[in-house]
Amino acid sequence: MTTQVYDARKCQLGEGPLWHPERQQLFWFDILGRKLLTRDASDSKDWDFDEEVSAAGWIDEATLLIASATGLWRFDLRDGSRSIISPLERDNAVTRSNDGRADPWGGFWIGTMGYNAEKGAGAIYRLYQGQLRKLFGEITISNTICFAPNRSTAYFSDTATGKVMRVALDRSGWPDAAPEVFLDLTAGGLNPDGAVVDKSGTLWIAQWGAGRVAAYAPSGQFTQAIDVPAAHTTCPAFGGKDLGDLLITSARQGIPDAQLTEQAKDGRTFIVEKIAQGVPEPRVIL
Template sequence: MSEVYDSRACRLGEGPLWHPLRRQLFWFDILEARLLTQTDDGPHEWTFPELVSAAGWLSEGVLLIASETQLFTFDLDTGVREHIAPLEADNPVTRSNDGRADPMGGFWIGTMGKKEEKGAGAIYRYYKGELRQLYGGITVSNSICFAPGGRLVYWSDTVTQKIMKTPLDADGWPAGEAEVFVDLSAEGLYPDGSVVDSEGALWNAQWGAGRVVRYLPDGSPDRVIEVGGEKSTCPAFGGEGLRTLYVTTACGGMTKDGKQGVTYMDPAGVAGLPEPQVIL
């Protein structure tokens, strides 16, 4: 069983990001509009005026953050925020959810209904000043991550119980039809967040199952890491040599027993990939 990395219970822990320059893990509690981290000085957190869910890094001190209405930069030292682009700002039904930077410097972000309204969300890519919708009719956007080299993206609409894959062109835009990578419906499982390691395998957190499963590039399952939080939400690689797997969880609607909603860590046995820098 995984070890607890941070014992603060999140209603909906999500979006773990290992900042390669700061050597520091950041993650979100979406429903409490919080960004959390740990340093040698102890735990730290910031609260925002609207829901926040995912981030990429722009520099050592600045993150790009997705909220329910926008993409904005956030200076970790001063707290200064700067609006970059609206994100379904005129739609009060939706909020941001899963997101990650691609190797070309783009930032992918999914949206979803705040009450999981069917088909209310979408998946977007922000790249060099343009926010473009790539997939619509998404109920719960998740699993956005990239194969080494950036020519393949994985993504999911959790309610379909499938993780999809789409080839990308040299600029990181979709260059073909989406195909099924893993179908979890026969097992009754629901894919949440994912990340890809240095060997090209995908690690998927499975909502309600309290675990992360590693899938090889051909889609076959390779290993399982159990975590104490039943609602496992998203993995991230970090630590020395990027060989530690961090996993966020959620405690919404559950008893806070010290296991639900906390953030876990586990030796991965394989190195991850450094998160790419977002290029505005």
């Protein structure tokens, strides 16, 4: 089980990896670099934006939903054009989008946070059937948004608390109870970042500052950790032909300049092949 470099481009804040199941292609973001990046078997490409972009879902073969600092957008991969789906804290200059993921009902959950991680400035929202509704407020750093494969549960975190929460969902995918603590990582000084759930219900979570992605069973029991040659791992995603590979973004943000040598792998995107069985990312239904 070896962690290899999947893409050598160095992101200041790599985030939001999405494996597009129809295109068989990975998309991800450099939030601070204001870029969407991609690569497939034959080519790599990136698009520049005029504001921070952080997370995506797929609408169809040629179209993504993209979360930016001010809105949720329909983005055309053919010509790079975009059109607004819904504003997102557009009148709040303190915040930007952060972690997000499509849910199994075709909705899209998106979290916000302050540019400087201002305490309680962010929130988590759900876009569903054309409406954007706030689910949870007073979030400092929204992260870990993902869903159990049996549709029973959503996970999320406020990284600043060191805790991963879970919340029961109703038949339409709305929270159906108060959130409860699933993982308390404070004793180990671990910082929950982005996460994804595999076919067995195991949660794979990047832990900022620890240089790893850790796996936890549905019971919350730790099962294994994958070492990554970058201190700030940010988010994993399953991809590859059979969804058996784990792709991992990372960041250079917060790394001392003296450590950011030409050989340093911080900010690159990594792959661990044949590690578990993922599930396809759901289509966003607008």
